[in-house]
Amino acid sequence: MKHYFKNYFRNFDYGLLFVYILLMLFGLVMIYSASIWVSIVHFEKDPDHYYKRQLLNICMAFCLFLVAVVFPYKRFADKKILGILFAIMIFLEVALILVGNEVNGARSWIDFGVMNFQPSEFAKLFIIIYFSGTFYRKSIHKGSMQLLSFEDVTPPLGIWLFIVLVVGFETDLGALGIIVCIAMSVVIASGVKGKTLQKIFGLLSALGVIGAIGILIFKWDTVFNSSRRGRITSYLDPFSDPLDTGYHVINGYYAIGAGGLEGRGLGQSIQKLGYVPEPQTDFIMAIIAEELGIVGVSIVIFGLGFIVMRGLYVAMKTKDPLARMLAAGISTWIGIQTFINLGGLSGLIPLTGVTLPFISYGGTSILLLSVAMGILINVSTHYKLEKRK
Template sequence: MPEKVKKRHLLDYSILLPYIFMCVTGLMMVYSSTSYVAMTATNPTTAASYVINQAIFWLLSLVAITVMKTDVFRNKKFVQIAMIVILFLLIAAFFFPRRNGALGWLSIAGFSIQPAEYLKFIVIWFLSVTLSYRQKGIQQEFWKTVWRPIGIVFVYTGIMAFYPDFGNAVIIVLLAFVVLLASGLNYLYTLILGLAGIIGSMLIVLFVNLTGGKLLPAYVYSRFSSFLNPFADEYDTGHQMVNGYYAMFNGGLFGRGLGNSIQKRGFLNEAHTDYIFSIVMEELGLIPSIIILGVLFYMVGRIFLVGIRSRDPFNSMMCIGIGALFMSQIFINLGGITGLIPLTGITFPFLSQGGSSLLMLSICIGFVLNISAEEKRKQYYLNY
């Protein structure tokens, strides 16, 4: 098979094109959602730093997608080094200033790095590598095989709980659960883990209800109270949710027009991060917002399909874990801004401003593109 034909025909455009569409839309919305800041700032260059930083991270993401090879990431020593590095960064975050009442950011040379964003991908990678080498043990001695890697993941999650960053901690636990289910374990263990997850979630909710949330950190408790009734304190704890509702209501079917959001003009704080989709709905409207969601869900569906069709355990677990990462962030973010669940500070994939999130999600896309090409190459040689 000629080299040029191989590169052109093995690329999965059903994943690449939606990815590019989402990133371009994200840059557009970050610029729009921060335009009020740019107009009112004394230094326009500083005000434009949001979209500039986002563009820089996207360029870095494209470079990473171009040069990365999945064969390198199958090496156990490589993933062990990554786990050590991310552990160092997680601990280092305790020595940097808080943001919105929580730790978790490293500010270096004008750039902010959030180690938890990279940890989500590294957990999927670590478990996929570890469990792919233990396929026989998973079937024969499941608990003996998985207790150590799962224990390591929970240690890392526990560190994040001390920030506190419960939103990302919940996602990491969920990702570990999904990768376990995709590892080939017995259906009985699947049932046990599922019941344990449901019972554990119910106990947590019961505990919060019985204590009134008063044993939670102050900023976490404020989010629970605003979730229960945001209009009871719409000028304080419920401020974000109430103005997020106004933004979504203002948009109607086709929006107020790009750049014409009312709520981003000092009413909705940090409109370019957690509440970016509210601004999307206000400026573009319900119909275009559904189209954007449709493109994103189509891409995620293709990622799951690559994982399901893969015959290689590592490839399968990586794709299914990455698909679960996208789905969890989408539903937790949308659930938070619509009031279905408490707001957790989880960004919306590709649209929210955040270089760490964009780079991490782009690396995930690069992995899936490489895995898809690898599976197509195997099928080509099998047929010919």
Template sequence: MLKRMFQLYDYSIVVAVFLLSLFGLIMVYSSSMVVAVSRFEVDADFFFAKQRMSLILATVAFFVTMVLPYRLYFRLFKLIAFGSIILLGLVYVIGKTAGNAQSWISLGLYNLQPGEFVKISVIIYLAAIYSKKQTYINDFGTAVLPPLVFILIIFAQVFFQPDLGTAVLIAMIAVVITFSSGMNIMNIGKLLLLGGGALAAIIPLAINAGALSDEQLSRFGAAYNPFSDPLGDGHQLINSYIAIGSGGVTGVGLGNSNQKYGFLPESHTDFIMAVISEELGILGVGFVILLLSFIVIKGFLLARKCHDPFGSLLAIGIASMIGIQACVNLGALTGLLPITGVPLPFVSYGGSSLLALMASVGILVNISMFVNYQKDKLKNQGIAA
């Protein structure tokens, strides 16, 4: 039985995610060497060593969630939802401030960013609650409003850290899952109006309370007119353009980036794709986008094939999380979107992000096993899947 179970996994997803993560590890080393020595005065392989340890932990998490039946999360979704609220609350009590945001909890050798794991909690909660309420999904009072209250609590907790990037991701993931839940267009419209109204109220409050710094607000203007302040707010985006434009088709060679020599801030985190573009050109960028697209498309295809509403919504949530995060990151480094500090999935430096993403893809692979098992079962019974 165990042998049969392992035969049913979709190993193409496993190969794609590990190729991407190992490629990311190489690029973290290439993009962080100069930053480590010149800015942080540590060994050149400092960030590489930390990312390598994170990848080992993430690999363990991946295989644990790959083996655990995904239906387990359905039974635990209330506990997971409550735990995420508590975890975000702890950030305000014992959280560590970095980059003008109190978003981390220090665990000694490891800094945990709860917001990365809360994204998975939100996916599990919404997938569970909407799958439970399928028989009365269009009852606005009992099926639609309760999830909205939970999302608003989570959104506000993350937003006021302030971590605008993660808060926006959570909201967008929630929108995708809600659109896929089966509720009618009228209720979706009501939700969008309520969500938009809440956002319109929260943002002015955040600005007046100083929850959003002048630096964060300035990023919106810098995204669309960086050359108005090339030495200030537009500096990062302009140097991202230079890095992208220097790469051409094949790049200047692995390790040979000029922009990582102090010109491009955060070259190993949210702007790592600019370094990839410079060093490996369109071929390197295409490699990353191809693998990310493959994982996202596989997730949506699994959602379509899964006959269990919970599993289907879970796959949609995970696929949309990876896809949206990638789009927000790429949009920021090309000037299509404001810079929000969102990392590129599986590639950027960041232990919490890598751990959460690998665990979520492990869940996706487990869903693939269930889908293939159901397909084989129907085939054996002579029923077309």
């Protein structure tokens, strides 16, 4: 055991660890700066209210990260582990249906007293682990991933459909898009034959269309409420209604444009003073751009880009199918969520309310992303050990 840990930490992926810690601490500083006005004026709290809460979130998240780093990732193919995760997922989805709270037009939160928990965040990690573990277990019995049949992969797809429908009925469209992309990335990384892959994507497309139709039929008024219609209008032409639907988007542009190369200076943002919504979550990159300029934005983009590219590199190079699927799923999660957040902020896509990984304020997000990072570093370290052998 001593020899194992010596080799493990000798080959540890310290680059990913450094970037993970850097992004969390950078995000913590920016949350403090961005949330002062909101804390005092909107909620009549201390100026460091969000800072203290996020600091506690980070401490808990880092403990979970350490567990994920040393936990043998091969155990994610264990039937008992998968069963426990499945039971937790079902419990959260049922609880959401029965007692979920609506925030910003989406019924996506459960109040556990000590914290508000967002099941869709757990669903992202669950899909990665459950798909990867289940496919890997079946491949062991078959002898190879390429021998998996369409029938072998349909049970996980049924569970995926249930989660998609629940998240869809929450009308959390940003999370829904991420969950769909994660499932697709894990299936592609699994290494199943092309014909099987075509059948899977055909089924996913058919189920997606049926689910979308069902959501539109039963949730039309919620999906296309005034807030969401305003997001579409502001995406198409925010300057057509600058005092209403386009107000926040335009002020986000002002924040980005005002930063320039070096920014106004830390804490000197003007747009966080009530001009942009949720400056500590959805619009935190706009505040970073305004206060720290291109330098601050580059730290975030290059940091997140490094994590995504490193994860995809490991997924392409490792010979272990389970490691490949886990790395591909986690990289896709972080990459797609980053794109949706920054795309909405810059006007490439409509705003969806998705947070920026490791940077935005949020307990559920940082806890589960930290677990995902622990798994990714675990997989990357074992890839290094595999390569040395």
